[in-house]
Every structure is written in C-alpha cells, then in structure tokens.
Amino acid sequence: MSIENHDELATTPARETALSCVAAGIEAALPERVVADHVRVVDGTLVVSPAAGGDATDDLDxxxxxxxxxxxxxxGRLAAALVDVLxxxxxxxxxxxDEPADAGPVDVCVGDHPVPTDRNVDAARRIRDCVADAPADALVxxxxTGGASALLTLPAGAxxxxxxxxxxxxxxDSGASIDELNAVRKHCSAVKGGRLAGAGAPTRLVTLAVSDVVGDDPSVVGSGPTAPDSTTYTDALAVLDRYEVDAPAVREHLQRGVDGTEPETPRADDPAFDRADYHVLxxxxxxLSAAATEARERGYEPLVLSSCIEGEACEAGRFHAAVAREASATGRPVRPPAVLLSGGECTVxxxxxxxxxxxxxxxxxxxxxxxxxxDVAVAAVDTDGRDGSTDAAGALVDGATVTDEGAARAALADNDSLGYLEERNAVPRTGATGTNVNDLRVVVVDRER
Known part of the structure; x- marks a missing residue:
C-alpha cells in the first residue's frame, strides 16, 4: 500500500515517519494480508484463527x-482472497x-457509499436470495468489511x-454515532440486524469480518446482518428524536415496530444463530500494532493512547495536540522521540x-x-482511503500548517477542512485501500525540549 503523494508530503523527518506509520497500519489490514494471517485449509479442514485468538474449524468435505x-x-478483495485460500x-x-474486483466464481456487484441507491438494493436482494436458497447441508x-451498512441495503416493509x-x-450530518445510525438501519432493513442469518437458517453460516467499529461488536459491524441484535424499534425511534430528524416514512415504519406490527430483530436465543459463527480477522x-512496530524500527518509542477514540473530530484533534505538547515539554506520558497512536471513529x-x-x-x-x-507532525486518516465523502485519506499537519489563524478557524466553522488543507500540502491520498479498520492517527514527537 502506498501513499500516492508521499514524496510531496514527506518534507521533514517527522512527517515522513508519520506517513510510514500510516502506510504500515493500512497494509497490515489489507484483505490479502489478513486472510493469509488468519485463514487456511489443512487436509480438507477450514481453519480460522481470529484476531482475538483460538482456532475454529469446519470439515469442508x-x-x-x-x-x-x-x-x-x-x-470484493476479501472475497477474492478467501476464494484463493479455499x-x-x-x-x-x-x-x-464500492469498487469492482475479480473474485472468480463470486459475483462482485458495485454499489454506492455512504448513501445507498438502487444498485445497493439489487445487490442486497441477490445476496439474501443466495443465502436463502442454499441447501441445509451447505456452508455459507x-x-x-467497513461500509457494509450502506452497501447492504434492502428496505423493509413499504x-x-x-x-x-x-x-x-x-x-x-447531525453527528450521530455509528451505533445510533445502525440501530435505525437495522430496524429498517430486511437483511440487517441478524435477518440475513434468519434467511439462511439452518444452513451453516460463518462470518469473517474486518471490523470498522469501536469494540468490534458483531451487531454493529455492517449493522450485524448475521449477528443477534439487542436494540429495539423504540431505540431506533429515539435516535431520530435525539437528532431531530424528520424522515416521515422511516418514523412511520419504526412506530409500527413499536406497536408490534413489524417483527423485532432476532435476539441471541433465536434459532437463526444455532449454526452461525462470527470471527473478526x-x-x-x-x-495500531503494525504502526507501532514501524515506529519502533525507526527509533521512536510508540505509545497507543487508545483504540476507542470517539466524539467530535475537532475536540479529539485538540486533545492529541495537547498530549504531543506535553510529551515534548515534560516527557509525559512518553519521552521523545516518540510516536503517539490512536484508533476509533470520530464524527462531525x-x-x-x-x-x-x-x-x-x-x-x-x-x-x-x-x-x-x-517538533511535531500529526497524520489522521480513514484506513479505507476516503475521509467522509472526499477522495482524501485524511490530513498530515505540523506546526507550520496554519499561518493564518482566522482563515483556519473560518474553514472549520464552514466544515471546509479539505479546501484549507489542500492548499497547504497537508492532504495524503491513497485511493481506495480495499480495507477499513476505522481511523488511524499518528502523532510524531521528534524531541524533548
């Protein structure tokens, strides 16, 4: 995995280190690498070694x-890698x-993200039918991967x-968290919230996931099409109320669910999950681990602040900058040269x-x-290579990026960070990476004062 404008951006040792740590982190999560590390076939047995440890096996014969x-x-790339292994x-x-791929006997449909279209619906219907039509003695x-919540869209009811x-x-646009957004999605879908598993039961179902959500909750990754759901229609309706979202048709559907007219999403004791397993690869x-290894090999002391940073992006940016200043001034929480790392998913x-x-x-x-x-450089990227709805991976900044405070604050107020940073050589681009494990942030502190 390469950063397309690496040479243009790597104008200082700190910036170059930040970019290298970002590249190492994304590369470690690429589908081909992940499948090679965690999935294999041994004497006709499928062996899955999840990221959390322990092996799960299925006799393919x-x-x-x-x-x-x-x-x-x-x-698409995850499917291609699995086809190769099998x-x-x-x-x-x-x-x-959202990108074409060649996965051999598996058809790769191209849909739209983050807002679904009819292409997504057509593909989701084919996926549900493929699962529903599988014989009871099949393995599905x-x-x-990240983005499944939007791409796998099959509206429920009317x-x-x-x-x-x-x-x-x-x-x-309201800044709802992924958990909140997915609570609504699950209760407006014919496949999310465990309903895809329900369509396939009692067929053996094994989910192999690349998680893009904090905490790796299977019911949240991709809105949990093959996982039990603990949220309710009441929870989903409360999300719309909390953010004052009108959505009349959606509200009407959710209210029918609250009233008992629409069936609730399946819970953990539902027979749909009797032969369903779920593994995070x-x-x-x-x-974060790969980025830390890259930093250490470059002579920096890595420190992972958290893999679960959420909340408003601006507040998180200011916090990371404050920690970097503290490290530079006092050697706390780590003595420079150091690389501070974090993951998670912020909102705007x-x-x-x-x-x-x-x-x-x-x-x-x-x-x-x-x-x-x-003495500080900060890189913050979405590991899928597209930050929000832009074609930028994220940002690479340092103490010289902002020379006109007023203009920078105005850009933030207008949510025009891309326009401001693009003019200041501060926007790394990777193109679509083929993976998504949330945001990755790298803060390089070159020396202690």
Whole structure:
C-alpha cells in the first residue's frame, strides 16, 4: 500500500515517519494480508484463527456446496482472497462493494457509499436470495468489511431506498454515532440486524469480518446482518428524536415496530444463530500494532493512547495536540522521540457548506493547536482511503500548517477542512485501500525540549 503523494508530503523527518506509520497500519489490514494471517485449509479442514485468538474449524468435505456472500468497501478483495485460500472449493456467491474486483466464481456487484441507491438494493436482494436458497447441508461464508451498512441495503416493509438514503444523510450530518445510525438501519432493513442469518437458517453460516467499529461488536459491524441484535424499534425511534430528524416514512415504519406490527430483530436465543459463527480477522488493533512496530524500527518509542477514540473530530484533534505538547515539554506520558497512536471513529456535526471529513477536521484542529511548534507532525486518516465523502485519506499537519489563524478557524466553522488543507500540502491520498479498520492517527514527537 502506498501513499500516492508521499514524496510531496514527506518534507521533514517527522512527517515522513508519520506517513510510514500510516502506510504500515493500512497494509497490515489489507484483505490479502489478513486472510493469509488468519485463514487456511489443512487436509480438507477450514481453519480460522481470529484476531482475538483460538482456532475454529469446519470439515469442508461435510458440506455439499460452499457459497460466499458479503458486503463492504473491501468485500470484493476479501472475497477474492478467501476464494484463493479455499482453492476451488467455492462454488459461487455474491458480494457488494464500492469498487469492482475479480473474485472468480463470486459475483462482485458495485454499489454506492455512504448513501445507498438502487444498485445497493439489487445487490442486497441477490445476496439474501443466495443465502436463502442454499441447501441445509451447505456452508455459507459471509465476508464483511467497513461500509457494509450502506452497501447492504434492502428496505423493509413499504420503505424505499430514498427513504433510507434521506434518513442516513440527515443522521450523518447531525453527528450521530455509528451505533445510533445502525440501530435505525437495522430496524429498517430486511437483511440487517441478524435477518440475513434468519434467511439462511439452518444452513451453516460463518462470518469473517474486518471490523470498522469501536469494540468490534458483531451487531454493529455492517449493522450485524448475521449477528443477534439487542436494540429495539423504540431505540431506533429515539435516535431520530435525539437528532431531530424528520424522515416521515422511516418514523412511520419504526412506530409500527413499536406497536408490534413489524417483527423485532432476532435476539441471541433465536434459532437463526444455532449454526452461525462470527470471527473478526482484523480491527483497529491490527493497524495500531503494525504502526507501532514501524515506529519502533525507526527509533521512536510508540505509545497507543487508545483504540476507542470517539466524539467530535475537532475536540479529539485538540486533545492529541495537547498530549504531543506535553510529551515534548515534560516527557509525559512518553519521552521523545516518540510516536503517539490512536484508533476509533470520530464524527462531525455539519453546520457549514464546505467539504471535509472527520480526519480532515481532526487534522486542522490539531494544526491550529500546534502552530509555531517545530517538533511535531500529526497524520489522521480513514484506513479505507476516503475521509467522509472526499477522495482524501485524511490530513498530515505540523506546526507550520496554519499561518493564518482566522482563515483556519473560518474553514472549520464552514466544515471546509479539505479546501484549507489542500492548499497547504497537508492532504495524503491513497485511493481506495480495499480495507477499513476505522481511523488511524499518528502523532510524531521528534524531541524533548
């Protein structure tokens, strides 16, 4: 995995180190690498070694057929890697991704993200049918990566994709967390919230996930199509109320669920999960560990602040800048040369008309707090290579990025972090990486004062 404008951005040792740590983190989470590290076939037995440890096995000869379905930004590449490992044993399937890919016998449909369209619906219907039509003695593998919540869209009841797209857009702009957004999505879907597993029961179902959510909750990754759900219609309706989102058709559907007219999502004791297993192959820790190793090999002391940073991007950016200043001034919490690392998923409450994303806003807020320093560089990227709805991976800033405080603050107020940073050589680009394990932030502190 390479950063397309690496040479242009790497103007100081600190900036170059930040970029190298970012690249190492993303590369460790690429589907091909993840499958090679965690999935293998030994004497006809499928062996899965999840990131959390421990092996799970399935005797491939005991199944009449093997199908592969999935969804997410990296689902095409994850499916291709799994097809290669199973070496001719996958008989067919369907996945939906936002980029085309060649996965052999598995059809890769291209959908839209983050707001779903009819393409997503057509693909999701094919995926559900593929699972529902599988014989009882089949093995169905489900490849999930970040972005599956939007890409795997099949409206429930009388809802349309436009109804869901409008609610999704309004909740994203309001700064709703992924858990909140997915509570709504699950209760407006015919496949999310465990309903895909229900469509396939009693077929053997094994989910292989690359997690893009804090805590790796299977019911939240991709809105949990193959996992039990603990949220309710009441919870989903409360999310719309909390963020004052109108969405009349969605509200009407959720209210029917509250009234008992629509069936609730399946719980953990539902028979749909009797033959369903779930394994996380990679997550934020995967990227953080690789970035830490890269930092150590370069002579820096790595310190992981947290893999669970959430909240407003600007506030998180200022916090990371404050920790960097503290390390530089006092050697706390780590003595420089050091690299501070964090993962998680920040949000932005959109009030302006500009173009940006959480990592771009994080970077611009950090740059404002670091102006005038000459020993710190900060990189913040979305590991899928696209921050928000932009084509930028995120931001790379230092103490020289902001020279006009007023303009920088105005850009933040207008949510135009991309416009401001693009003019100041502060926007790394990777293109679509094919993976997604949340945001990755690298703070390089070159020396102690």
């Amino acid at each position: 005991s199944f009449s057929t093997v199908r592969l379905v999935g969804a997410g930004k990296g689902a 070496d001719g044993r996958v008989d067919g399937g369907v996945v939906v991704a 593998l489900v490849a999930l 809802l349309t994709v436009d109804d869901l797209a409008g609610a999704t857009r309004d909740l994203l 990679a997550n934020a820790e995967t990227a 409450s959109v009030g302006g008309d500009g173009i940006g994303g959480p990592n771009l806003e994080f970077g611009l807020a950090a740059a404002l707090a670091l102006r005038g320093t000459d």
